[in-house]
Amino acid sequence: MPSASIQPAEATPSPSRTSLRALDWLNFFLADVQTGIGPFFAIYLATHQWNEQHVGLALTVGGIAGIGTQLPAGQLADRVHSKRALVAVGVTLLGVGAWLIASFPTFWPELLAQVLVGGVSSIFIPATCAISLGLVGPTLFDRRQGRNQTFNSAGNVTAAVVAGLLGHFVTNQSVFYFVMALTVPTLLSLRFIHPAEIDFERARGAKPDGGPAHTASFRQLLQDARLRTFLACAVMFHFANAAMLPLLGEMLAKGRGRDSMLFMSACVVTTQFVITLLAAWTGRRAGTWGRKPLLLLAFAVLPIRGVLYTLTHDPALRVAIQVLDGVGAGIFGVVSVLVIADLTRGTGRFNVTLGAITMAVGIGASLSQVIAGTVVxxxxxxxxxxFLAAVATVALVLFAKAMPETLERPSE
Incomplete structure (x- = not known):
């Protein structure tokens, strides 16, 4: 795979204010839709007398469905001109999945819903990143990605608060009907992004001089040693991180009934509030400090978080520990995409590479759910x-020792 190099200067894109604001709100409402399903699903099943292994199995099935669609989703984001159509289809099907979860809390319907939700969710990351890169170009992509994460996290906070209140004061099922309702403003936000402003070549990381883009095979993608190292570290990071919040949710659900939804809401709000405060700052610093110092911090807080969960039984303190989740997730969510953009700039393979790496980390996250559930x-x-903290420690050491900086700075 070609290594990143400094490319010829490209004319600065000038997207309209309407498109940029619509992209803000698209990130906000997409987060609402996804948050309303993800963290609350484990609690919902636990309150219907599902044990840890069955909950882990359901989450793993959804993860496997997502794994199988990540690479095709990245390829579609590279090849399809209408990025908005990809997002619209995904949002609609996600609403159908939420309806299945709420209406049929038995084994096979829940597995079907997880397959649907896991499969279509893989569309959103490459498609929204493609829209962003197509609108603003590579020079401003770090700041745009930070802004995307800010609105995404603000949406997560809003959804978590509303879902927690609905689960406590109404019913657990009402959380998923809330998700269905949110598909409407999500689709409306998408409509106000002007498709003509999404440059097709820029959106897939093609050469600034307009040269042809290429779709890479797995062998081509993995020719870059930096990409292989980052892939291994990212898989371990997500393996260590993915099961922590669901396990915490299961602990909070035991003996607390509807109150468990409020506790989970508090956990999600704490995490996403920190991300909201941190994401824009991270996008700015990634362009000056570089990628590696920020990612070292993200990797370092994860094992600390895992150990701290074992030192207290106080729900309030466990919620407070989620501040570390916000630091790790906020930095990783912004900077990991920038690293991939660095390593694929000028190749036309940004989205397919993003899909391939997301597929690999999805494997780690899915295995995390079932393996950690079995250990528990x-x-x-x-x-x-x-166990999860130990995996996170190995990831930190590997990243510190083997991963170089990927930000290319202009020669002086």
Whole structure:
């Protein structure tokens, strides 16, 4: 795979204010829709007497469905001119999945819903990143990605608060009907992004001089040693991170009934509030400090978080620990996409590479759910969290030792 190099200067894009604001709100409402399903799904099943292994199985099935569609989603984002259509289809099908979850809380319908939700969710990251890169170009992409994450996290906060209140004061099922309702403003936001302003070549990371873009095979994608190293680190990061919040949710659900939704809401709000404050700053600093210092911080807080969960039984303190989740997720969510953009700039393979890496980390996240669930079932929650913290420590060491900086600075 060609390594990143400094490309010829490209004319600065001038997207309209309407498109940029619509992209803000698209990120906000997409987060609302996804947050209303993700963190609350484990609690919903636990309150319907599903045990840890069955919950882990359902989450794993959804993860596997997402894994199988990540690479095709990235390829579609590179090849299809209408990025908005990809997002619209995904949002509509996500609403159908939410309806299945709320209406049929039994084994097979829930598995079907997880397949649907997991499959279509893979569309959103490459498609929204393609829209962003197509609108603003590579020079401003770091700041745009930080802004995307800010609105995404603000949407997560809003959805978590509303979902927690609905789960506590109405019913657990009402959370998923809320998700269905949110598909309407999401689709409206998408409509106000002007398609003519999304440059097709820029959106897939093609050469600034307008040269042809190419779709890479897996072998071509992995020719870059930096990409292989980042891939391994990202897989371990997500393996260690993915199961922590669902396990925390299961602990909070035991013996608390509807109150568990409020606790989970508090956890999600804490995390996403921190991300909201941090994301725009991260986007700015990624262009001056570089990518590696920020990612080292993201990797470092994860094992600390896993250990801290084992040191207290106080729900309030467990919620407070989610500040570390916000730091890690906020930085990783912004900077990981920038690293991929760095490594694929000028190749026309940005979205397919993003899809391939997202597929790989999806494998790690899915295995995390079922393996950590099994550890907890056999040895208890402290052992599960310590196991995840150990994996996070290995990821930190590998990243610190083997991953170089990817930001290309102009020669002086």
């Amino acid at each position: 079932h056999r040895l208890g929650y402290p052992a599960g969290f310590l």
